[in-house]
Structures are given as structure tokens and as C-alpha cells.
Amino acid sequence: MTGAPAACPVDLDDLLDYLVGELDGERAEAVEDHLFTCDACAGRLAGLERLGASVADLARHAGVAANVSAAYLARAERDGVTMREYRLAPGATVPCTTGPEDLWVVRLAADFGDLQDLGLDAELHDLERGEVTPLPGRDVVVDRDRGEVILVFPGEVVRGYPRSRWTLRVHGEGAGGAVEIGPFVMDHTP
Amino acid sequence: MPAHRGTETAGAARIADGELARRIAAAGGRPGDAGPAGDGPADGGRTNDAEAELCRRYTRRLVAFGRSRLGSEDAAHDLAQDTLLLTLEKLRAGEVREPEKIGAFILGVARTLAGRRRQREARLAPIDDADRHLVTPALTPPDPIARQRVSGCLEKLPETGKAVILLTFYAEQPSRAIADSLGLSSQNVRVIRHRSVARLRDCLGVGEEAA
Numbered sequence: 001m002t003g004a005p006a007a008c009p010v011d012l013d014d015l016l017d018y019l020v021g022e023l024d025g026e027r028a029e030a031v032e033d034h035l036f037t038c039d040a041c042a043g044r045l046a047g048l049e050r051l052g053a054s055v056a057d058l059a060r061h062a063g064v065a066a067n068v069s070a071a072y073l074a075r076a077e078r079d080g081v082t083m084r085e086y087r088l089a090p091g092a093t094v095p096c097t098t099g100p101e102d103l104w105v106v107r108l109a110a111d112f113g114d115l116q117d118l119g120l121d122a123e124l125h126d127l128e129r130g131e132v133t134p135l136p137g138r139d140v141v142v143d144r145d146r147g148e149v150i151l152v153f154p155g156e157v158v159r160g161y162p163r164s165r166w167t168l169r170v171h172g173e174g175a176g177g178a179v180e181i182g183p184f185v186m187d188h189t190p
Numbered sequence: 191m192p193a194h195r196g197t198e199t200a201g202a203a204r205i206a207d208g209e210l211a212r213r214i215a216a217a218g219g220r221p222g223d224a225g226p227a228g229d230g231p232a233d234g235g236r237t238n239d240a241e242a243e244l245c246r247r248y249t250r251r252l253v254a255f256g257r258s259r260l261g262s263e264d265a266a267h268d269l270a271q272d273t274l275l276l277t278l279e280k281l282r283a284g285e286v287r288e289p290e291k292i293g294a295f296i297l298g299v300a301r302t303l304a305g306r307r308r309q310r311e312a313r314l315a316p317i318d319d320a321d322r323h324l325v326t327p328a329l330t331p332p333d334p335i336a337r338q339r340v341s342g343c344l345e346k347l348p349e350t351g352k353a354v355i356l357l358t359f360y361a362e363q364p365s366r367a368i369a370d371s372l373g374l375s376s377q378n379v380r381v382i383r384h385r386s387v388a389r390l391r392d393c394l395g396v397g398e399e400a401a
Contacts, residue, residue, distance in 0.1 A: 008398070012384075012387075012388065012391075013384045016383065016384060016387055017380065018254070018258060019254060019257075019258075020358060020364075020383075021257060021258045021261060021364075022364065022365055022380070023258070028258060032255060032258075032297060032301075033294075033297065035251055035254075035255075035297075036248075036251060036293040036294060036296060036297035037291075037293040037294060039247075040398060042247075042250070042251050043397075043398030043399050044397070044398045045250075045251070045254060046250055046332065046398070046399035047391070047396045047397055047398050047399045048387070048391075048396075049250070049254070049332055049399075050332035050333070050334075050335070050396060050399055051335075051359075051387065051390060051391060051394065051396050052358070052359035053331055053332045053334055053359075054332075054334040054335040054337075054340045054394075055340060055344070055355055055356065055359040055360060055390075056359050056360045057334035057337065057340075058334075058337045058340045058341055058344070059356060059359075059360040060360075061337060063337050063340075063341055064341070064344065064356060065341075065345070066344070066349070066352045066353060066356055067349045067352070067353055068353055068356055068357065068361075069353065069357060069361075069368075069371040069372060070371070071357055071361040071363050071367065071368075071371060072356055072357060072360065072361045074361070075360055075361040075362070138349055139348060139349045139350065140349060141349060141350055141353055141372045141373070142372075142373065143371050143372070144370070144371060144372065144373045145370065145371050
């Protein structure tokens, strides 16, 4: 494991599993025995805790751009995060906007079946300048419980875009070869 | 690796845990008897400092222990407070035979109390909330790292790694639930989490903190 300070002999992975409550009985007890006699390892655990708390703090302030699952949205709702959600089926175009404090949520709903190696291609059409720009492709994961690709963005970032149209396409590998699903179109007004 | 250090109680910052325990044991009695720190007799103030420092050093460890054993944030905080209160009472009464092994003693108390809680066995005598407040410090959440830095480092992770990190630390989902929703195995989720946390630590320069 990289970055392991020599002062703490407990494996970082074990400390992390312990922190999230997923270390099994005997190993958890061994880690505890050491933690309560070693300031260095207790400090390392505190560092992991701070890292996790910082990630949660960013998420609570709608500062995350990521591909998530419905559990993430449920937590944001419990935290009172203002969400602006758009759910699109393939071929649909939806008008959209956002506020600077919002979490901007895009839910691409389709039959993703057992597609593997999913990726997302996007294209930005700047309606003020008439320019079309392909955006970098990215891997995506599907919330298999919902059958959706769920994307979240900070409203503050989305609001910075001009009047524009975003065209999204999901692609993946199926039993019969490459498959493309879409387009999903967002008609954006800042 | 830069280390973040919290404020430590003046006069007790470099003292070994065992020495803190010995000071508390030597003074005996309740800290309130000697007056508030800084106002009363010199020994009373030192005892208060020693008690506060010992509690500060072990609170975070105890809460992590409580989370792991009891699965509830509230129960973990209660367990930490009850453990420290009982430990101080034993120290003051001279019932801790090896003060130099105070860490192991605290863990033993915590395990006993957690076991009782889990099994809903014999209840301890109720602890007065005012006493809890007096002897055990509230656990303040860790200072979050600047959001812009966290965001920048998260952006460097692959999408799956980012999702696993967010679902773990924000949505507080166990590996099994993350695996089910993302179509992965639990083992795969754990491996992704290990790798992603290691990368985040390096990117953010997070090492050892004040425990």
C-alpha cells in the first residue's frame, strides 16, 4: 500500500475496513488491541476519518460531479440538498436550468440489460456561438436496481455554461457486439 | 507527509498516557473537588488537565470502536462517554493496577460495555448527563479539507472509484449494497475502495492526524 508511514504497522486496508465496519471479528479485535496502545495508528485512523468526512462535506454542499447510484440521491435528500432532477429516456429532449446552490441530477433511463464496459459520449452545442464541441468520453456505471445511469453535477458549474444543447449517448458491449443507447438531449438555459 | 495536529491541552501535550493515568490516580477524588482547571489548587488543575487530555486522546478511538461494534453514531458516542467516565472513576478510586497500560484498560472497559449493550444485559447505574459533560469532551468532527482540493482529487479517480468513495463516505453504504447497485462483487468494491482511498490520501496529503 502506498503512503504507509513506517510508524504504524497496521495495514491501511485493514484500518479502512475497520473504520467502515467491515473488518471481520478476529482481525477487528487485533486492530483494536493495537489501536488502543499506538498513537501512530490512532492518528492514521483519524486521518482516514478526516478524509471520509471531507468527502461527505463536499457532497453535502452539492460540490460533486460524479456518476452515482440512487442511494446517493437518497442521502442528499435526507441532508436537505436542493436537487434539480431530469429523467430522460432515449430520444427525449428536456429543457433544463439550475441554480448555483443546486445539485444538478441527470437520470438516463433505458434498458441497459447486461451491457458491459459502459461509456458516455457527450457533445456540447453552444447555441449562442453556433459551435459544437465534443466533450471527453468517460466510463459510466449503471444503477442496476433502477436501470439508470445517474449523473450529478454542482449547479454552480452547470450554471456557468451558455445557452446550449447537450447530447449524451451511452455505449457498451453486449452479447451481439457494440451497442449505443440514446441520444439523451438536454436543452440548457443558464 | 504533512500532519494535522489538533489543539492539545496545555501542560499535558507531551506526557505519556501512563503518566496521565498515574496523575489522575494520585489525585483521587472528583476533579470538581479541586475546582476548575486554573482556578483551584495547582494539583487540582493538573488533574483536570490530565483527565481532559486522556479523554481527548481516546475519544476518537472509542467512537470508531463504538461504530464498528454497535453500528450507530449515537450509540458510539454514548459508549465513548460511558467508557471514559468509568475509566476516570476507576483511576480516581485507585482501581487501575497498571496505569502504564491505560490504553488496554480503556479498550477492555469499552468491550465490556459494548457487550452489555449488545446483549441488553444488566444495565449500568444511570450516568448523570451533567457528569458526562463534565469529564468527557464533546467529539468535534474532523476539520474538513478545503472542498476545492477534495473535488480536484476526486476528479482524478476513475468513475467507479469515485462512485464507491461517495457511496461509502457520503451515502454510508456497506460494500454489499454498493456491489448490488453497481453490478460488482463485494470483494471488488473493497479492492476499489482500498485503491481509491490510497490515491486520495496521496493526492490530499492526508497522513496521521491528532488522534
